[in-house]
Amino acid sequence: MPNAFTQEQITQEAHRLYGLLGSVSKTKAARWTLDDCRAAAPLTLEINRLKKEKNAVILAHSYTGPDLVYGVADFRGDSYELSLKAREVSADVIIFAGVWFMAETAKIINPQKQVFIPAGRAGCTLADSMTGADLMRLKAKHPGVPVLCYINSSADVKAQCDACVTSGNVFDIAQKLPGKELIFVPDMLMAQNLEAELKRRGTPKKIISSGGSCCVHDKYRPEHVKKLRADYPGISVVAHPECPIEVCELCDYVGSTKGMAAYVARTQAPVYGMLTEFGLVNRMEAEHPDKKFIWPFGVCSYMKRNTLANTLQALADPLPAQTVSVDEQTAAAARKAIEKMFELAQ
Ligand code: 13P
Ligand code: SF4
Secondary structure, three states: OOOOOOHHHHHHHHHHHHHHHOOOEOOOOOEOOHHHHHHHHHHHHHHHHHHHHHOEEEEEEOOOOHHHHHHOOOEEEOHHHHHHHHHHOOOOEEEEEOOHHHHHHHHHHOOOOEEEOOOOOOOOOOHHHOOHHHHHHHHHHOOOOOEEEEOOOOHHHHOOOOEEEOOOOHHHHHHHOOOOEEEEEOEHHHHHHHHHHHHHOOOOOEEEOOOEOOOOHHHOOHHHHHHHHHHOOOOEEEEOOOOOHHHHOOOOEEOOHHHHHHHHHHOOOOOEEEEOOHHHHHHHHHHOOOOOEEOOOOOOOOHHHOOHHHHHHHHHOOOHHHEOOOOHHHHHHHHHHHHHHHHHOO
16 A cells, blocks of 8 residues: 655645646546546655665556656656666666566566566567467478567567567668568568568568567558548658558558657647557657647557556565566577667667
8 A cells, every 4th residue: 555645745746747647638538637646646656655665667668558657657668668778777676567578578688687567467469479389380481581570579489580679670670681581470460561661672572470460550441541631631640560551551650659759759740640559649648738649549458457556566565477587598599589689770
C-alpha cells in the first residue's frame, strides 16, 4: 500500500500530473481530468519514492499508459531507444513497462541488473507467433541465407539470427547484408514493406518470412486512409511498418514509433491521422498540445496490462511472474544478434 502522503502532497502531485496529462485523451471521447490525476497521485508519489530507495529506473514503451510514461518513467521511447537505455543504465534495478520480449531483451543485454516487468508475461502476437524450433525448420529450407529477426521475437528466435532489428533500423540493416535473399521473421507484413523499400532503394532482395503479424497494426485497411482523407482535407497520415503494404502505400509517412513522433514534430499539418497504437497518440497530444490528432482505433491490450498499481508491486515486492530471467546459453547467443544490431545501426 502507498505510504501515507499528506493532502497537500497529493494535491501538488495531482497538479504536476495534470500539467503533463491535461491535453491527453484518456479514452477516445474523454481527456485526463484533475480528478483522474488526483486518483493517480498517491501511486506516482510512492513509485517515485521507492525508485530512489531501491536505486531503480523505469523504462516505459510509448504504448503504455500516459500516467506511466509521464508520471513515473525515467526514460520513454520505442523498442530501439529503450534497448539502448537498458544497455547503458547504471541503476541496480530496471522496471520495464512494456511487453515480455522487451524486458527479456533488457535482461539479455544487461544481465547483471535485476529486471522486472509490471505486466508479467505480457505477450505480443508477433513474438508469440514463432518458436526457436520453427525458425530452425525455416533456416533448414534456405541454407546459407542471412537471417534477421525483428526485436519482437523471443530469446530463442534471436539466438538463431545473424542480427536483430527494430522498426527504426530494419531497412538500413537489411540493405547492408550480402546476397539477393534474406530471411526476415516473424512479421510477414513488415517483410512485404521491407521487400518494397529495398526495391525502391535499388537494392532488391527476395524476403522470406513467417506468418506473424501485429494484432493492432494488421487491422488497418486502405478504406481507413481514404476515409481520413475525405473527412479531413489536408490531413497527414502516418503509419507503422507493421501495417499492411496497401495501407503504407497510401500514407504520407511510414516509420517506427520514434520516426512517427519525429515526423509529427518536424511537420505542420492541419491534422494528423495516426494509424498506430493509442499510447503514441497520447504522447503526441502531450508533446504537441497545439496540434490535432485523429486516431481511428488500435489498442495493444498487452502493453496496457502495465499499470501504476502493478508497477508499484514490481518495485516494492516483485512477484515471480514479474521477474525476468533468461538461461545463459540462450542469452549469450541472443546477445550476439542484439549487439550486431547496435553495430550495424551506426
Ligand atoms: P517500435 O520499435 O516502433 O517501438 O515497435 C514496437 C512495437 O511493438 C510496435 O507495435
Ligand atoms: Fe506486439 Fe503489436 Fe502489441 Fe507491438 S502493438 S507489442 S507488435 S501486439
